[in-house]
Amino acid sequence: MDHYSRLNKTELQEELSKLETKYNEYKANNLSLDMSRGKPGPEQLELSQGLLDALKADDLTVKENIDVRNYGNLDGLIEAKELFGEMLEVQPNQLIIGGNSSLSMMYDTISRALLFGVVDSNTPWRNEEKIKFLCPSPGYDRHFAICEALNIEMITINMLDDGPDMDEVEKLVSQDASIKGIWCVPKYSNPEGVSYSDEVVDRLAKMDTKADDFKIFWDDAYTIHHLTDEPVGVKNILHACRTAGHPNRVFIFASTSKVTFPGSGVAVMAASEENIQFIKKQLGIQTIGPDKLNQLRHVRFFKNLENMKLHMKKHAELIKPKFDIVLNELESQLGSLSIASWKKPKGGYFISLDTIDGCATEVVKLARDAGVTLTNAGATFPYGKDPRDRNIRIAPTYPTIEELKTAIEVLCLCIKLVSIKQLLNQQ
16 A cells, blocks of 8 residues: 555545454454563573573582682672673673672662762762753663652653764763763664664763763663674773773673573673772672672573573574564555654664654554553653654564564554544644
């Protein structure tokens, strides 16, 4: 069919009637399909079953004669630091190996900054009249939730094809000392699938900021989550900041949540040596040590970075067909209609889709009413408010192939329905 904007009112109404009949047929099927979060599918979890047998009861002593069953090692095992340091291209002394959640490490890092400040602070952030963060959007809803929970004002920054709009970022941080940070998902961003260019990395590292204690929260969640045989590389932000004369500017986070078991992975934080020492002093009050058994499990399971990369290729073999189904169905159903556009990511866990302005909320509602749960419209923007009400995040990994085909058919149908109604209202 030709794109909808070329149809007259009668043709649009006829098409709407056909689509409504089909929609009601789906509703009658009592579907229950969930694409709301980026969860690994059961077959992906099976890839890491070897973790459960990675430790032996008589082999729990590691370097420095440490018994991993006991207290201690506040910043993690040296073996884990060596493995994850190679993954993030940083030195072991620039790492803290934590529990199972990088999100918890991010929340704690901001909480500590509010209570105690950071290395470059003159006062704890809570003593400031106002704290603001820059939020490249569409972005990760849980980053925004942290800011909202801690009463940090969020400023939306447009995401471009190579990262955040740096002209906008540089202008804002140079003028406003209350802007203390920026959220970044630098590789295969959530949900756009954008990877930051070298220029963007360098500009973030060297830009002049009004706040002396400005920090980049660099959530490298998908650093090894490639979907193709040509992995995208992103310039090392820690090295770039040091070269630019701002060695303490960045906090880097990552985890194995979508590498092994999401509920039992290993989280990692990287930063300058000065930052690490500053944080360790505070961690010493908060905890007597992380789960070293789980850290050792991962070290023994993977052994080295090469094995980790091979493991991730197995993940890609399982989930790329799901991404392809979504992208092919979107092209087949919507490609000629000029009512939606979408990204084709080379890695990560999501597909970002834009409807006609003003349609996303109603599309998500219609899909939910037909039994297909999507991430709430607006969730990819601060305060859950998409100013154009158009972005929808698609999470293809958890449903089965057959479930995914049905879910995308329903989504495309809902986009058509809402778009036609929008066009009719404009006539």
